[in-house]
Amino acid sequence: METDFLVQTLSSIVAAATPVVLASIGETISEKSGVINLSLDGSIALSAMAGFAVAFTTGSVTLGVLAAMAVGAFIALIIATASITLRQEQVAVGFVLTMLCMDLADFLGNPFVRKPGPSVVHWPIPYLSEIPILGPILFDHNLVVYLSLLSILAAWWWIYKTQPGLKLQGVGERPESAFARGVNVSRFRYVYTVVGGALVGLAGASYSLSIKLGWSHRHTFGIGWIALAIVIFGGWSPWRVAAGCYLFGLLKALGSILQRNPAFAAVPTQIFSSAPFALMIFALMLVSSEGVDRLLALLPTRLARRIDRAIRGRPPGGLGKPFVQG
């Protein structure tokens, strides 16, 4: 009984974390190349709306998911063009796009508000889902959830284990050196920003077609900002970013369990809804504040070094900085 409950909770955390995982892995990929896609919150909202609207009108979930990915990729393309070719400030363009996409999602999504529609079908993976404990947690979901798991593995493998991935790191860390070595920095940045954007679009689709079905005003409430913060928290490394996402999911699940407990009935619900954002600030302080350094100095050196390596991450050297090629 106890293990059943635990397995069920963990399984629902894996499912619920899907959009955050996809969005922050997508963002990790584009930030690894040196481009900040700040539009995540708007991108997710617009692609969630587009995915649902297309699936609703055509009746095809596949088309919906593809449409959502196209929307995410297109917004990323605007960011890439504006920042790489037109040399505008990435953060400014990203912020304006966030607002534009939010309003566009509200305007275009108006006819689809609170309509019941299609969703991604539940599909337990044969054999794998029958593994005790691990099966129901990881392999008893739908295709989009599996894609989120796969994206972690694929991003890690591509960035750290392949030739183009190595170049990608170079482009993000030291664009000058990469360029001197004959890498087309601008083209790399374009490609990876757009690929990351497509994953962000998939995150939107996972929202409206799998986690929180349908479309409504403020449907994706702030999740893009959380994803952006988790990329920093995870130190731009896919595994740690993913760990951050599931940790966030775990804390959220704990929060909702606490909320249902009569002992906490006196705690106002507003505390629970703004808690994730307070948590976001604390998490970012934990990984970057100098106060933590001082605390670590009190610990034995070897332990301190290990903790430091586990929680700290360094942004790619060329992150957010323009690079003029040629």
Add this chain to the structure above:
Amino acid sequence: MKGILRLKNVLLGLAPVVLALLFTTLILVAVGAPPVEAYRNILSGAFESWQKIADVVAACVLLILCGVGMSITFTAGQWNVGVEGQIVLGAIFATWVARNLLWPQVPVLTLMLLAGMLGGALWGALAGLLKVYGKVHEIFGGLGLNYVAQGLAIWLIFNPWKPADGATMSGTDPFPDPAWMPRLGDLRVAPLAVILALLSAAVVYFLLRGTRWGLELKAMGKNFRSAFLLGVPSTPRLLTAFAACGALAGLAGAIRCSARYGRMLPDISGGQGYLSLLVALLAGYRPQWVPLIALFFAAVGVGSPRLELNMQLDSSLGGVLRASVVLAVMLVGGWRALMARRQETT
């Protein structure tokens, strides 16, 4: 020749607006709505009567105060996205004064405005402290604090400030009469608020242009490290910039609950903080341009609910129009610079 050049510049200057209108027109056509009628609805919704014009001016006040405030933080190179929460804190502090100090109008209003400024300044300084000592980028610190402020406002309205007949999203009980900012006759606009907003634009313009403080902020914005090496005390400058912007946003929050609603609402800022960030971006961080751009933004904002009433369209089209103007300005500006560079090299 010179005349042609000037004409060309004017046309290029208008290009972003034309592009943005083209984009929204496409959107309207895509959903099968007549574009001309939509624009006419927005325009008449904003200017058809004195009452509407007064609403536009009142909406301007908040955008001017926050947009001007953000010119300060932008000058220092900081993205004070937390302005939304600073408005809320200003409103909360002002509401506390309005509910607890039952004095005559002049002292109560003065204290409300000062309390609002204090609340906003504290919340702004908090984002600055998080940045300086917590190394939390101000975009995340500010956004996080926005959601926390929102939660705080809702909690206050649903618990200690609950109206006698039960708490709802329509806010607290109305303030006692002295806490209402006097309006211009029947019009929903408070002259004092307009004066304060324009005054703030003028003061900030001179502060940024003509004082050492402003110059130091500018140096920090241009190159943070070299400003520090040249002896600009960057931490206090940064914190004062955040606090000054917060104070103006808090003032806006106090004005909004005193002059516009006469009570505290859960959604008192209503996204206006984010909107004023667009105003500041479009003004290129120059306070003297903020009022004009705020006027355009406010007119679109007041006019677009008409779309819902008359055409069953969502009023967020106004937001699409405003944001796409800003985006188009960036893209066209970048494109022109690109063309200029190409011409230089050939």
